[in-house]
Amino acid sequence: MPAHDVMPNMELYQPVQVEDAVQIADRLADRGWLVGGGQDTYGWLKDRAKSADALIDLSGIEALRGIRETADGIEIGALTTLTEVAESGLIQQRYAVLSEAAGVVASPQIRNIGTLGGNVSQDVRCWYYRRGLSCYRAGGNLCYADTPQGMNREHALFEQSRCVAAGASDTAPALVALDATMVIQSVDGVRTVSAEDYFVGPALDIEHTTILRPGEILTAVRIPATWANATHYWEKVADRNVWDFSLVNVAAVFRVNGGTIEDSRIVAGAVQTTPRRLTNVENAVRGQAKNAQTAESVAPMAADGARVLAHNGFKVPLLKNLVKRAIAA
Numbered sequence: 001m002p003a004h005d006v007m008p009n010m011e012l013y014q015p016v017q018v019e020d021a022v023q024i025a026d027r028l029a030d031r032g033w034l035v036g037g038g039q040d041t042y043g044w045l046k047d048r049a050k051s052a053d054a055l056i057d058l059s060g061i062e063a064l065r066g067i068r069e070t071a072d073g074i075e076i077g078a079l080t081t082l083t084e085v086a087e088s089g090l091i092q093q094r095y096a097v098l099s100e101a102a103g104v105v106a107s108p109q110i111r112n113i114g115t116l117g118g119n120v121s122q123d124v125r126c127w128y129y130r131r132g133l134s135c136y137r138a139g140g141n142l143c144y145a146d147t148p149q150g151m152n153r154e155h156a157l158f159e160q161s162r163c164v165a166a167g168a169s170d171t172a173p174a175l176v177a178l179d180a181t182m183v184i185q186s187v188d189g190v191r192t193v194s195a196e197d198y199f200v201g202p203a204l205d206i207e208h209t210t211i212l213r214p215g216e217i218l219t220a221v222r223i224p225a226t227w228a229n230a231t232h233y234w235e236k237v238a239d240r241n242v243w244d245f246s247l248v249n250v251a252a253v254f255r256v257n258g259g260t261i262e263d264s265r266i267v268a269g270a271v272q273t274t275p276r277r278l279t280n281v282e283n284a285v286r287g288q289a290k291n292a293q294t295a296e297s298v299a300p301m302a303a304d305g306a307r308v309l310a311h312n313g314f315k316v317p318l319l320k321n322l323v324k325r326a327i328a329a
Helices: 018-031 041-046 082-087 089-094 096-102 108-113 116-121 171-177 279-285 292-303 315-328
Strands: 011-013 032-035 054-057 067-070 073-077 181-186 189-194 217-224 231-237 248-257 260-269
Touching: 018 032, 018 054, 018 181, 018 217, 032 041, 067 089, 073 089, 082 089, 082 096, 082 108, 082 116, 089 096, 096 171, 096 231, 096 248, 116 171, 116 217, 171 248, 171 260, 231 315, 248 315, 260 279, 260 315, 279 292, 279 315, 292 315
Parallel strands: 011 054, 032 054
Antiparallel strands: 067 073, 073 217, 181 189, 181 217, 231 248, 248 260
């Protein structure tokens, strides 16, 4: 039996230019593993639940760090730490929903190392999958969590096609709410995709949680000025205030005029594999007063279509209440 908590042997590449990194990633394809802060990677490798022939350490690429103003918003390098995102005066002023989300990820120590790109690209946290069991997501033919005896308290309410694992990222719902764009680079050039389309559910791809494919690197996140300085709401509910992943979270931005909601983007996290955009709630509040009465009337819609598992039924009222608070706040 291999020893756990000991890194397996593998090659290590440490490029300092994006162009070199994409060349290496393209050459290694699915034999290589991209590493930013490494907070998710090293657990997988030490536990032998996943393996790679080589690590491509991106941490030396300075071009992937930093927060920059652009002509129509800001651009955040994918290797920018969560602490930098949380403490950026520019983000706090214009896009506070993102700085608040980044500021409650895990613990201060992890935020000092963990990156924005890593946080949005991390794999799901289902313990059956993480322990190396042959579930659907790992290439098998069973979802161990979606059984009468399954431990599924933290699992999904929606889009449970073969896999009921919930997404773990706190910053992902905020980026979807802000209508961010993800910048992806490969040897073929640069492509961009909306944050909403960056994340993929199990019905589309059971083995991946994002559209990134071997040879591609997430290099930056662009946030348009569209929702700059918008009225916003962020809340995360977890078992503990540090370390823990969300049980449910909500990120919302509102364009309010004279107390009336002209437009909004309301996104829930940890209720399915991808951030869940609550478009039915957005449509219902458009043109309505932003107050407790509106919140009370539309919040139940947030749970439309939910399928409760054996142990996660508490997430339904939790989701409704977070949406209620977002609208009434």
